[in-house]
Amino acid sequence: MIRVVRRTGxxxxxxxxxxHFRVMPEPEFHPRTASYQADPERVARVLLLYSGGLDTSVMxxxxxxxxxxxxxxxxxxxxxxxxxxxxxTGKAEQLGALETVVLDAREEFARDYVLPAIKANxxxxxxxxxxxxxxxxxxxxxxxxxxxxxxxxxIAHGCTGKGNDQVRIDGTIATLDPELKLIxxxxxxxxxxxxxxxxxxxxxxxxxxxxxxxxYSIDDNLWGRSSEGGPIEDLSEPPRDDVFQLVxxxxxxxxxxxxxxxxxxxxxxxxxxxxxLGLVELLERAAEAGRRxxxxxxxxxxxxxxxxxxxxxxxxxxxxxxLSAHRELEKLVSTIHQNNFKGTLESxxxxxxxxxxWLEPLRGDLDAFMDSANExxxxxxxxxxxxxxxxxxxxxxxxxxxxxxxxxxxxxxxxFSQAASPGFIELFTLQSRLAHRIxxxxxx
Ligand code: ARG
Numbered sequence: 541m542i543r544v545v546r547r548t549g550x551x552x553x554x555x556x557x558x559x560h561f562r563v564m565p566e567p568e569f570h571p572r573t574a575s576y577q578a579d580p581e582r583v584a585r586v587l588l589l590y591s592g593g594l595d596t597s598v599m600x601x602x603x604x605x606x607x608x609x610x611x612x613x614x615x616x617x618x619x620x621x622x623x624x625x626x627x628x629t630g631k632a633e634q635l636g637a638l639e640t641v642v643l644d645a646r647e648e649f650a651r652d653y654v655l656p657a658i659k660a661n662x663x664x665x666x667x668x669x670x671x672x673x674x675x676x677x678x679x680x681x682x683x684x685x686x687x688x689x690x691x692x693x694x695i696a697h698g699c700t701g702k703g704n705d706q707v708r709i710d711g712t713i714a715t716l717d718p719e720l721k722l723i724x725x726x727x728x729x730x731x732x733x734x735x736x737x738x739x740x741x742x743x744x745x746x747x748x749x750x751x752x753x754x755x756y757s758i759d760d761n762l763w764g765r766s767s768e769g770g771p772i773e774d775l776s777e778p779p780r781d782d783v784f785q786l787v788x789x790x791x792x793x794x795x796x797x798x799x800x801x802x803x804x805x806x807x808x809x810x811x812x813x814x815x816x817l818g819l820v821e822l823l824e825r826a827a828e829a830g831r832r833x834x835x836x837x838x839x840x841x842x843x844x845x846x847x848x849x850x851x852x853x854x855x856x857x858x859x860x861x862x863l864s865a866h867r868e869l870e871k872l873v874s875t876i877h878q879n880n881f882k883g884t885l886e887s888x889x890x891x892x893x894x895x896x897x898w899l900e901p902l903r904g905d906l907d908a909f910m911d912s913a914n915e916x917x918x919x920x921x922x923x924x925x926x927x928x929x930x931x932x933x934x935x936x937x938x939x940x941x942x943x944x945x946x947x948x949x950x951x952x953x954x955x956f957s958q959a960a961s962p963g964f965i966e967l968f969t970l971q972s973r974l975a976h977r978i979x980x981x982x983x984x
């Protein structure tokens with residue numbers, strides 16, 4: 541028996557025709573694999589999540605051409621430094637947007653997303669304070685609201701098919717409004733960066749010098765900034781200096797340390813150096829101090845939801861300061877049992893948030909725990925900022941579980957009976973001593 545094995549890409553050919561690699565005709569539209577994906581026939585008006593960068597600008601044109609749809613853009617201000625929203629919306633109008641909406645969501649982001657993360661000391665993978673992951677469910681929620689207001693049947697976003705953000709945005713929108721459909725052009729248009737730039741040139745889409753010039757994919761808000769891609773993907777190389785646009789390199793930071801006193805009420809940061817501040821302003825000022833002192837640079841290997849590992853370079857000056865102060869205060873006012881237990885729930889909280897399951901009921905359950913655990917997290921922590929480090933150096937709280945007269949080295953003890961300690965030690969070590977004795981005896 542003869543088995544014919546045909547390699548993909550080979551063509552059955554009749555004589556006279558030079559064999560050629562088979563080129564699959566590009567399907568008109570990719571097959572849909574989920575209920576929420578838009579049916580191209582039924583897309584009339586699209587709400588596009590628009591940042592003004594290369595991807596979403598190309599998209600603005602591409603969706604109009606490809607789907608013959610009207611576009612409303614939504615841009616969400618989450619405290620991205622240095623953005624001019626007038627310029628962003630002007631660009632959207634120029635590219636044919638029917639309407640442009642900009643929402644200032646900084647307060648809501650800080651209060652309803654960053655604050656729960658502070659209470660949960662949230663760090664994914666031990667280093668990532670989740671600023672992107674926290675922003676996505678809010679952006680998705682606002683997109684649903686604006687889409688309804690403006691009669692859009694579909695929401696479009698610039699997430700790729702390799703990242704976490706698509707999971708967070710698709711998942712949240714599909715949860716909030718099962719009627720709305722989604723388009724993620726990057727998952728289907730098979731353009732790389734160079735093709736996108738060519739498309740932009742061809743369609744007279746203005747490109748910011750920066751977005752064309754930088755090889756990195758950037759995302760930022762008031763809780764941090766990330767860079768991915770380009771040279772960062774070479775794990776054998778240390779980060780290049782041009783990555784860091786927010787935080788001063790620690791070696792260039794001032795040689796004078798700064799002390800910063802962070803005040804908390806029930807786990808919420810409320811003051812800096814005694815001055816009462818709203819949360820947004822407080823986070824901005826903390827970030828400013830951290831930036832100056834080279835604080836909050838993280839070189840992070842991360843497990844994405846979709847299975848890939850990726851390297852991210854983070855600049856998180858506010859998070860580095862606030863989380864370190866918060867953790868320190870919590871440690872002071874909580875019991876040994878509370879302190880030992882909370883970490884397991886914190887890592888679960890961080891995972892759910894990272895994985896785009898912000899609306900998962902378990903997150904609500906965990907938040908109830910975090911609120912309760914923060915009930916007495918009131919007081920002040922002084923941190924020292926110096927050349928890349930944040931170190932708690934002074935603490936005070938009306939709820940500190942600390943009694944100097946009991947703990948003091950120099951005091952005889954008061955209510956703490958040193959004479960009673962041997963009895964405690966005997967019982968406390970009972971099982972350990974027993975295990976050693978029995979095993980020693982059995983082994984001879
Ligand atoms: N790795 C981080 C996350 O998944 C940051 C992603 C940054 N996003 C971006 N679009 N560049 O949350």
